[in-house]
Amino acid sequence: MLNNLNILLPEIFLTLSIFSILMIGVFIQNSFNLIFNLSSLIILLTVAIILNSSNNEEKIFLESFTRDAFSNFFKILILLSSLFVLNSSKNFILDNKIAKFEYPIIILLSILGMFFMVSSNDIILFYLGLELQSLSLYILASIDRDNLRSSESGIKYFVLSALSSGLLLYGCSLLYGFTGSTNFDLISNELSKENTGAVFAMVFILVGLAFKVSAVPFHMWTPDVYEGAPTSITSYFAVVPKVAGLAVLIKFMLIPFSNILAEWQTIIIFISIASMILGAVAAIGQKNIKRLLAYSSIGHIGYALAGVATGVISGYESAVVYIAIYVIMNIGAFSCLYLLKKDGQYKENISDLSGISKKHPILAISFLLILFSLAGIPPLGGFFAKFYVFTAVLEQKMYALAIIGLLTTVISAFYYLKIIKTIYFDDNVISFEPSKNRFAKLSVFISCGILLTFFLYPSILNNLVDTLFLN
């Protein structure tokens, strides 16, 4: 078994690096910058290690840990998005005096947790990964501990998330009780429609997962946590855990629950429709951009779940493509927020954007592109994401889901347009300080570049994702 340890190489490397930089942090004072840069380096090295490893499916530790193309893809997506989120928010972290050396370390720990989530082939390992990720996120939400809102959001997130973890764990134990195994493959063999207890277990597990990806009706924490946490953390919340959560959802449908797909599908269809509708309607009245993006992320998860709800490979593929484009759009949107600095404060109300098109035309046009893309207007990347999802949905003849989904895009277009209206149509002009945050500008540029040129070669992501589901 030990000669197979190279399968675990990314995780081992990440763990050892986390411990080493933790030591550096403890012994060297004011080491935030050093640790921050080291963390970025670690992320890049981990990416390199994963790219170097083979994509063949291999299992280790009594088949409880899988390494395959699927997990490798998600790990790279998690790492790259974390890299962008982390680096574009560096100036923000320094300005808001939350530059504690633990910050990047905890982010790395949560990444480690997600690694185990996407690679797990066993309920226990999956749960451990999930908890490692969640615990890190609780701390991150309240990292600005002198700030009442931040502490509040941390507590809120902790209480609700602990509850959902409890439900999830209960589901896991039920599953073990009714199938006699914790291994995904063995569970999959044991499960059948007649096994009512297992269907119960499935519902509990689904509740836990829906909470983690903030799908309706388990979304209540999202707006408050997004608004209360510092923007740098919010952007992390909005991007990275969603990727891991969706990967796990797909994985559950692929392996352990593949035999009771029909039961599982009805629930996901409901969750998907509810998320799309709530994400579209509730965002209309929001005045805070972070809160608005929270609702918009709920809506977007709804679209991704619509792809998952099809229950076929092409649907999962479209969901993966969707989440990848969602990540690109959200990194761009949050990086724009890091550029809105005035009088030493970062603005986060929509009204603060009033008329920036006159003073900051480049920022305004980037925001415009990202928002239209979020709304799913062609020819931007967001349109193709929706196109793939609804192509998969309609292939299964789920017309109601497709029509409701597309109608909610019209409603959600309204609030994206409202921001664009504030940027372009309003007369009073606010000017922001010229930002020195080069990395945020770079991420906005990359994000817009990808969204804008996506139509030239729209199948690039699909070709990549196609290879993930070969097994």
Place this chain on the structure above:
Amino acid sequence: MDFPILSTLIFLPLVSSLFIFLSRGQKNNNSSIYISLFSSLATFILSLFVWYSMDYTSPNFQFLEEQSWINDYIKFKLGVDGISILFIVLTTLITPICIISCINSIQDRVKEFLIAILILETFMIGVFCSLDLVVFYLFFEAGLIPMFLIIGVWGGSRRVYSAFKFFLFTLLGSVLMLVAIISIYWITGTTDVTEIYEIKIPKEYQNLLWLAFFSSFAVKTPMWPVHTWLPDAHVEAPTAGSVILAAILLKMAGYGFLRFSLPMFPIASDYFTPLIFTLSIIAIIYTSLVALMQDDMKKLIAYSSVAHMGYVTLGIFTFTKLGIEGSIFQMISHGLISAALFLCVGVVYDRMHSRMISTYGGLVNYLPKYSFLFVVFALAGLGLPGTSGFLGEFLVLTGTFQKNYLVAMLATFGVVLGAAYMLWLTKRVIFGQVKNDQIKNLKDVNKCELLILIILAILVIFFGFYPAPLMETLNVSVDNLINNYEIAIKTN
């Protein structure tokens, strides 16, 4: 031909807008204006070349371009036939006219305005060139972004409301079309229009798919009762925006009926003809009456556009050669005339900053050249013989008489109403007593305005007397369209 001439046509404005974006911002925006004018004229000449070198005697699509695009199953396919080339030339003609007109009327953020116009031109040409449903949808929807900005940034006082209404109405109509497009893909296995013509969509799906496409085109045409976004959008949009909206964007829907609804769903088109006839008649009569009551010039012309588009939909769904050719001709001629009328309103609006009819009166005493041109276009708008407006309506009505007497009678009544509101408008604005002292200080049209209005006037009168160039281009393609339709109905 190996050279990708249609792609060049589509992306030339986009590339030049990139140049404008990169050009240094100066106090006077001469360089951006020159770049945009030059590129739009180059596009126009290129489109004329395509028109000239086309083979009218063949009903097939020409200048085909194919590129694998989405996952090898959806192709980026372009091509033109006798119908679409006319709309392409109309688009490339109207764009330089808009650019010239905005030299006077746009003072603020000229560079951005020109970029928006050129990007919009790219999308509009793309709509008329595309031979794949997804490509068509892409261009059709993408046009919303620049138009939304044109109305919202450079529009009048209620611009926000109008821009939102325009965007959301059109988007709402279009999402059902997207569902239909994807469904067609799963039914036929392709989204290539020419292949779908061959495959023929099964009868049981046609009605629903037709309705989904109709929901999009009805909003865009616009047909009664979803026309209400148009007067708002027209009134608030800047002159160039109104011109593009009236001359080209509205034609996308008529073109869509001809290119997609009719040939792809012939049985459903036949089935829903009474619906289209009813809505068209209501549009013609009701909106003409509404136009009579307007006291805002732009609103009046906007409602007259709805009425004129009523003739277009009426003509298309007669399925007769006269009717279809008439409605295409009507679309081209309405493109020229409504563009000219909006430009005329723009000329006095730039001077007086009022669109109200009551502000004016007796313009003929102080602005003779302007008044002459205005009267020419107003007469063309009401369909005076000798102008292109007459031929379009005449052909449509003749086609309708072959099909249904009652509908034709009612539609003819609309012609009278059209004359009423146009003549009354002319009387109140151009003739009559001078009520407003400011009018005495007005300057007549300047060289730019004169140039574009005279070009349009010549075209309107030329095609009124000699429609052959348009008709010859159309002839074979329309024959082919009707043949295929009749075969489909017979085999049903």
